[in-house]
Amino acid sequence: MATAAGSVEHLKGRKGAFRIALIPPEVLQALNDGRLETVNLNEFMALALPQLARSVAGHIGLDAQHERLLDTLAMLDAFKPMQRHGHIARVLYDLAAQHDERDAVAHRLATHPSDVARCWAAQWVTLSGLPLPAQLEAVRRFAADPHFGVREIAWMAVRDAVIASLDEALGLLQPWVGDPDPNIRRFASELTRPRGVWCAQIEALKTAPWRALALLEPLRADPSRYVQNSVANWLNDASKSQGEWVHGVCARWVAESDTPQTRYIAKRALRTLSK
Numbered sequence: 174m175a176t177a178a179g180s181v182e183h184l185k186g187r188k189g190a191f192r193i194a195l196i197p198p199e200v201l202q203a204l205n206d207g208r209l210e211t212v213n214l215n216e217f218m219a220l221a222l223p224q225l226a227r228s229v230a231g232h233i234g235l236d237a238q239h240e241r242l243l244d245t246l247a248m249l250d251a252f253k254p255m256q257r258h259g260h261i262a263r264v265l266y267d268l269a270a271q272h273d274e275r276d277a278v279a280h281r282l283a284t285h286p287s288d289v290a291r292c293w294a295a296q297w298v299t300l301s302g303l304p305l306p307a308q309l310e311a312v313r314r315f316a317a318d319p320h321f322g323v324r325e326i327a328w329m330a331v332r333d334a335v336i337a338s339l340d341e342a343l344g345l346l347q348p349w350v351g352d353p354d355p356n357i358r359r360f361a362s363e364l365t366r367p368r369g370v371w372c373a374q375i376e377a378l379k380t381a382p383w384r385a386l387a388l389l390e391p392l393r394a395d396p397s398r399y400v401q402n403s404v405a406n407w408l409n410d411a412s413k414s415q416g417e418w419v420h421g422v423c424a425r426w427v428a429e430s431d432t433p434q435t436r437y438i439a440k441r442a443l444r445t446l447s448k
Contacts, residue, residue: 189213
């Protein structure tokens with residue numbers, strides 16, 4: 174992959190600009206060339222997606238001037254920002270399907286230096302049509318990705334499949350909450366949150382959140398604040414439809430596990446009920 178990664182080493186420790194207009198041209202060029210990860214939302218919003226998509230296509234062995242790709246990029250402005258990424262992921266997926274070394278192309282995208290390219294790779298899991306166990310296996314590498322943006326796309330990529338097979342998903346995710354990697358533990362919690370702003374809601378868990386309790390119990394005193402926040406947000410979601418149940422769970426957790434971690438989770442979980 175000819176991305177000249179060494180030439181951007183001096184940019185990797187930067188603090189992101191607090192306005193798009195203040196992003197240094199060198200940084201923006203490296204981002205659009207796919208040689209650098211974004212570090213904040215401003216950089217993400219400043220991306221020239223057509224340039225980045227063409228760069229990434231070339232890096233992973235696809236034709237950056239393919240008519241299908243160029244047609245897709247030409248119509249991006251007609252869509253909302255996040256939808257644009259879905260269209261790019263789709264066209265790259267379809268072009269890769271025609272490639273003689275499809276698996277190699279997929280691997281290059283999944284390990285690309287650009288976090289946005291890896292987000293597109295995570296979206297390929299949605300497009301794969303694989304059964305749920307295989308989707309979870311495929312998305313795991315993105316759930317553990319060092320970049321926060323990729324981790325968010327990872328759980329969104331399999332959200333619909335989880336909703337369609339909820340009981341199976343809850344069983345398959347049980348080992349994830351015992352994983353040594355906090356990113357993996359957090360994924361299992363975040364993926365199954367009853368409500369969400371950028372995703373479909375899980376009506377079954379809004380109505381009966383206790384169906385997922387076995388998934389949450391091992392996380393009630395998790396040492397990671399990242400995981401704690403997700404568990405608290407999960408319960409706060411549930412409190413909007415099953416407040417009495419959430420209150421009871423939090424009281425029991427604190428009684429059985431009177432630790433700073435559990436108290437923190439319980440306090441955040443009850444924030445809506447406490448208003």
